[in-house]
Amino acid sequence: RTGDSIFRIYADSAQVNAVIGRLVELSLSFWYYIYALFLLSFLSPTMGFIALSLAIPTIFWARWAMPRMRIRSLVYRATTSDLTSRIQESFAALKLIKAYDAGDRIQEGMEKDSVIAMNAAFQSRRLVALLMIIMFVIASIFLLSGEFFMGYSANQGNKTYANELIALMAVSWVIWNLGAFQWARTQFHTTSNNVRLFMRLWLTAQDMAMGLSRVFDILDIEPDIEDEPDAKPLIKPEKEISFENINFEYESGIPVLEGVSFTAKPGTITAIIGPTGSGKTTLMSLLLRLYEPSSGLIKIDGTPLNKYLIASLREKAAIALQENVLFSLSVRDNIRYVAPEAxxxxxxxxxxxxxxxxxxxxxxxxxxxxxxxxxxxLSTGQRQRLSIARAVVRNTPILILDEPTAALDAVTEQQVMKNLSMWGRDRVIFLITHRISTIRRADNILYLDQGKILENGTHEELMRNENGKYKAFVEAESNL
Structure with missing residues (x-):
């Protein structure tokens, strides 16, 4: 879903910036603990042992808590992604929602997703609070034990352990007294606080790890289609583009295209028509190598498509879709969006x-x-013409038009198609449409049904077939 990708890019990827700082904080906390531990051991090995022992229950507590923290963090991020997707889809379909008076239902769904996301966040934060409370209790027990031992040693006037090393630190306690107690108490608190700090930082690091994991899920996706080692750049089609016995299926056992074969030469318009779901758009997707045929070959001037560099192939093709994607830019910048140098x-x-x-x-x-x-x-027709202009300005030898004139009036449609015919004299143009007036201008018409080309020829040739699918299609469209 688009909203999930937005959340991963916007929120999850922010963890990349924070991870270095968190690693530094973890390292400092760990070394401060080790440093204070050594200082305490100089005064008394027992005190050092008590401070070191604090790490044992901490490790066991962390082993129990961290997997649960990762799971709850992942759930929180997934539910928030779902909420982001719901918001994005709602705004994208705002006109449709209002037209069908579906606002209450959409709001109910959004509130439901909001509650789920909030509960997931609450569960995550509650676990953090529980972990830190338990950690505080554990640290307090060790602090009380350590202070009792230090107080007892000071009261008894016991000798310190490593007098020579203590002297190197510019202190001169050879026996436990009030000064030694205060100093050791400070160091003992330092060890305890750094253990708790390390635990808290490591806890939040689990959340960061889940965020980074979701980012890497996207970054680690390998393209399904890659260049062959011996691929070469495509200059332009000089002779023809041929489809030879093309078969394709999105899911195993469910054919989308079966045995499709035809050729298209520069300077011609090839119209592809047929019922919805017959494979028209899929056929053009194969030409752009968005997918690979299950079997068969697509060739340009006799060279299989996979022998051309993917980037060069797509650079030599422009496409205008029925769904016109426009941006919050000027009309000029929208037109040259695909050709900034125009x-x-x-x-x-x-x-x-x-x-x-x-x-x-x-x-x-x-x-x-x-x-x-x-x-x-802009109106729908105006947006459609802008989409056509964007495809034209790219000035490519291959042009794919998917329902390019569906929203145009008859007069404008005729003029646009006339202009495209003149402009495309040395180009290969593929046209997916249901408009009879547009189809008539094609040099070759393919009638595609259930993934198979049932008829192939010019308008006049196909109309002479009394029982043909194309003629029935034309008569049905004419009677509408």
Missing amino acids: DDSTINQAIEIACMDEYVHDLPQGLDTVLSDRGGK
Whole structure:
């Protein structure tokens, strides 16, 4: 879910910055404890043993507590990620929620997720509080024992243990007295406090570890598709792009494409039509190597697709989707989002091809008008033309249009398609659409159904097939 990724990047990744500081604090706490332990041992090995013994119950307590802390921390982060996802999805679908009057139901779900996240956070904090209380009790018992021993030694005037080493520290206690008691008491408290501090730091380190673990879950993901060792850069298709007996399935045993074969040459438009779920978009995803075919080959000028560098392949392809993704940037920056180096003349050419000029001039600051989130200031048709302009401005030899004119009126659609036909004279254009007026302009039409190409040809050729699927599709669309 998008919200989960946002939380991992925003919150979990923050632990990377804190981990070094936490390691330093842990190291200092440990060495301060060791230092104070040695000082106490100079006065009395018994006192050193008591201070050292404090670590034994601490270790056992930590072994019990730390796994539980990691689990509760992970639960807290997972539930908070779910809440973030709920918020992100709710804002993304705000218009739909209002249109269907689903606000109360969405709010109820958000409140439920909020309570779950709060309870998870409470359980985590309650465990921290319990651990520190128990740790305080353990430390207090050892402190009382140590102070009783030091008080007894001072009262009896017992001799100190390592007089020569004590002298090196610029103190001269050869017997236990009030000064020795006060000094030893301070060192003993130092050992106790540092053990408790180490325990607290190590406890919070478990939470950090879970945050880092969730970050590394993303960072450790290896791409499913990688370049072959002998892959070369793609310049541009010179002769043809061919699909040869392509088979593909997302899940084993459930075919999405079966035996798909066709060719597309530069200067032609290939229209891919068919019922929803027939595999049209999947076919284009294979061309971009977002997935690999289960069997069969896709070739460019006779060379299999996997022999080209993935980056160079995708650099030579532009795509315009029916779902137009726009950003809170100016119209100019939205158009050249995929081609930052594009100059104004290139942008203006793309605007003319996409028939945007008629409404760009009416915007308050023209091309410099900043759009609201997801292009809220523009109509659906205007957003679609901007998406086409963005694909055109990239100036690639391969263009993929997925329902590019679905929201355009008939006149604008005809002009856009005419412009694209002229612009794409030396380019390979793939067109996924249901609009008959758009399909007619294609040089080759593929009718795809249940992952198979049932018919293939021009509009006129396919219409001559009286019982053909394409003709039935055209007549059904014409009667709507």
